[in-house]
Amino acid sequence: MGHSRAEKAKTHKRIVSIASKKFREKGLAGFGIAELMKEAGLTVGGFYKHFDSRDDLVAEAVNSAFGGWQRRTDASKSGGSPVSVARLIDEYLSETHRDNPGSGCAFSALAPEIARSDKRTRSLTSEQVRRDFQLIATLLPARDRRTARSRAILIISALVGALSMARAVSDEALSREILGTVREVLKHSAVSHPEAKA
Amino acid sequence: MGHSRAEKAKTHKRIVSIASKKFREKGLAGFGIAELMKEAGLTVGGFYKHFDSRDDLVAEAVNSAFGGWQRRTDASKSGGSPVSVARLIDEYLSETHRDNPGSGCAFSALAPEIARSDKRTRSLTSEQVRRDFQLIATLLPARDRRTARSRAILIISALVGALSMARAVSDEALSREILGTVREVLKHSAVSHPEAKA
DNA sequence: ATTATCTATAGATCTATAGATAATGC
DNA sequence: ATTATCTATAGATCTATAGATAATGC
Numbered sequence: 001m002g003h004s005r006a007e008k009a010k011t012h013k014r015i016v017s018i019a020s021k022k023f024r025e026k027g028l029a030g031f032g033i034a035e036l037m038k039e040a041g042l043t044v045g046g047f048y049k050h051f052d053s054r055d056d057l058v059a060e061a062v063n064s065a066f067g068g069w070q071r072r073t074d075a076s077k078s079g080g081s082p083v084s085v086a087r088l089i090d091e092y093l094s095e096t097h098r099d100n101p102g103s104g105c106a107f108s109a110l111a112p113e114i115a116r117s118d119k120r121t122r123s124l125t126s127e128q129v130r131r132d133f134q135l136i137a138t139l140l141p142a143r144d145r146r147t148a149r150s151r152a153i154l155i156i157s158a159l160v161g162a163l164s165m166a167r168a169v170s171d172e173a174l175s176r177e178i179l180g181t182v183r184e185v186l187k188h189s190a191v192s193h194p195e196a197k198a
Numbered sequence: 199m200g201h202s203r204a205e206k207a208k209t210h211k212r213i214v215s216i217a218s219k220k221f222r223e224k225g226l227a228g229f230g231i232a233e234l235m236k237e238a239g240l241t242v243g244g245f246y247k248h249f250d251s252r253d254d255l256v257a258e259a260v261n262s263a264f265g266g267w268q269r270r271t272d273a274s275k276s277g278g279s280p281v282s283v284a285r286l287i288d289e290y291l292s293e294t295h296r297d298n299p300g301s302g303c304a305f306s307a308l309a310p311e312i313a314r315s316d317k318r319t320r321s322l323t324s325e326q327v328r329r330d331f332q333l334i335a336t337l338l339p340a341r342d343r344r345t346a347r348s349r350a351i352l353i354i355s356a357l358v359g360a361l362s363m364a365r366a367v368s369d370e371a372l373s374r375e376i377l378g379t380v381r382e383v384l385k386h387s388a389v390s391h392p393e394a395k396a
Numbered sequence: 397a398t399t400a401t402c403t404a405t406a407g408a409t410c411t412a413t414a415g416a417t418a419a420t421g422c
Numbered sequence: 423a424t425t426a427t428c429t430a431t432a433g434a435t436c437t438a439t440a441g442a443t444a445a446t447g448c
Contacts, residue, residue, distance in 0.1 A: 003399090003400055003401075003444095003445065003446075004399095004400085004445085004446060004447085005399085005400090005446080005447090007400080007446095008399085008400060008401095011400085011401090026314065027227070027310065027311060027314060029225070029227045030314070032435075032436050032437080033436075033437070033438090034435095034436080034437095042401070042402090043401070043402055043403075044402090044403095044437090044438095045401070045402055045403065045404085045438095045439085045440095046400065046401045046402070047437090047438090048437090048438065048439075049399085049400065049401075050400095053437085053438085054436095054437065054438090101310075101313075107362070107363065107366070108310070109310050110310060111309075111310065111362035111363060111365070111366045112225065112299075112306070112307050112308060112309065112310060112311065112362060112365070112366075113225060113310065113311070114366040115299075115362070115365035115366045116224065116225060116228070119368060122366060122367060122368035123368045123369075125366055125367055125368070126367040126368050126369040126372055129363060129366075129367055129372065130369075130372060149379075150379050150382070150383050151383070153360075153375070153376060153379045153380060153383075154356060154379065154380055154383045154384070154387075156359070156363075157355075157356045157357075157359035157360035157363065157376070157380050158352060158355045158356040158359055159355075159359065160358075160359030160362060160363060161354070161355035161356055161357065161358030161359030161360070161362070162351075162355035162359070164305070164309035164310060164313070164358060164359070164362065165305065165309060165327060165354075165355065165358060167309070167310070167313035168305070168309045168310075168312040168313045168320060168323055168327075169320060169323055169324040169327055170317060170320035170321045170323070170324050171321075171324040171328075174324055174327065174328060177351070178351060178355070181347075181348050181351045181352065182351060182352055182355050184348070185348050185349070185351075185352045186352070189352075189387070201418095201419065201420075201425090201426055201427075202419085202420060202421085202426085203420080203421090203425085203426090205420095205426080206425085206426060206427095209426085209427090230409075230410050230411080231410075231411070231412090232409095232410080232411095240427070240428090241427070241428055241429075242411090242412095242428095242429095243412095243413085243414095243427070243428055243429070243430085244426065244427045244428070245411090245412090246411090246412065246413075247425085247426065247427075248426095251411085251412085252410095252411065252412090
């Protein structure tokens with residue numbers, strides 16, 4: 001009890017990190033503050049010295065859950081395995097991603113709940129979406145930026161929808177079919193390879 | 199108090215119908231049984247003579263929320279305005295649909311929450327997804343059924359993802375851009391018009 | 397002295413059940 | 423007699439706050 005300020009900052013990050021994972025796994029209403037604080041090795045009373053309200057935590061935790069592609073691209077630049085849109089598609093629509101929402105895309109795990117959240121959460125989400133559109137558009141070959149952006153928006157929409165559906169159905173074969181089909185169609189269609197069209 | 203069996207069946211349908219709308223609007227955990235029964239003009243006590251548990255209601259209400267395209271197509275056959283995939287795309291990605299989740303697609307409103315629901319809800323959802331894939335595949339022109347099915351799966355994925363994102367962002371311009379872009383790309387790309395490719 | 401965290405709890409939920417009441421239906 | 427619905431409530435949550443405790447940091 002009674003720690004330093006540096007310690008508090010670390011504690012804050014730990015709470016956000018755990019919440020960010022748990023929200024994606026169990027939904028924005030899937031657990032209470034007591035359960036969260038316990039997992040962080042703390043008790044419920046300390047929570048409100050870190051956040052004004054539960055919604056405050058939601059905004060911060062959801063926001064921190066975004067940026068996977070950005071981190072993936074940065075890692076690639078500093079020596080990780082190289083990225084291409086085809087690669088990001090394969091990773092996004094993998095069974096690993098499907099079965100591990102806690103460390104995956106916040107959108108496929110939470111989009112409808114974010115839509116019902118307060119202004120701050122949705123505002124932060126808007127920025128992240130804009131960032132992802134830009135990131136994918138930059139990675140796409142295209143005649144012009146406008147075309148690249150359109151394709152990026154279609155690809156991201158298809159990814160989010162396909163993963164959401166693959167998780168919602170209980171039939172494993174159907175789930176795999178969704179992942180596999182969208183993976184292949186996106187990679188081979190004229191949408192991501194415009195050259196093939198001309 | 200104390201009504202006929204026919205009356206009870208009607209009451210049951212009314213509860214399911216209201217719940218189906220409210221789930222899509224407020225999420226699967228967005229309201230309690232007391233609130234629901236009050237909206238149906240009843241009190242909380244009667245609920246468990248209609249459903250074994252809350253999850254039972256979820257399964258039934260979510261299932262009844264599907265089938266929009268089927269009803270749309272049936273209506274068209276019996277004299278309504280004609281359907282085509284292009285038309286369904288325009289309707290699905292309209293601002294009207296975006297702003298009225300209660301009467302819209304259960305998938306874009308609930309997919310991640312369905313993914314966390316019990317077996318029965320997910321099993322019923324699987325069947326509905328299969329039905330929708332078939333329905334759209336049938337409406338698509340294609341060399342063979344396999345190609346049509348692949349395209350149907352891509353289109354539906356893109357629709358669900360685009361609408362989910364359009365609802366989640368707070369920036370109206372960005373939201374409209376998502377709807378408009380996916381609408382146009384899906385309608386014009388080789389994905390839905392294979393002839394253009396050959 | 398300030399503050400990060402703790403214990404304890406108020407007040408508002410929510411699901412589910414028990415038992416009463418007023419109809420239906422044999 | 424059966425049953426569809428009602429009133430009332432038990433027991434388990436959950437968010438947020440008050441006040442105590444044990445550190446930090448001037």
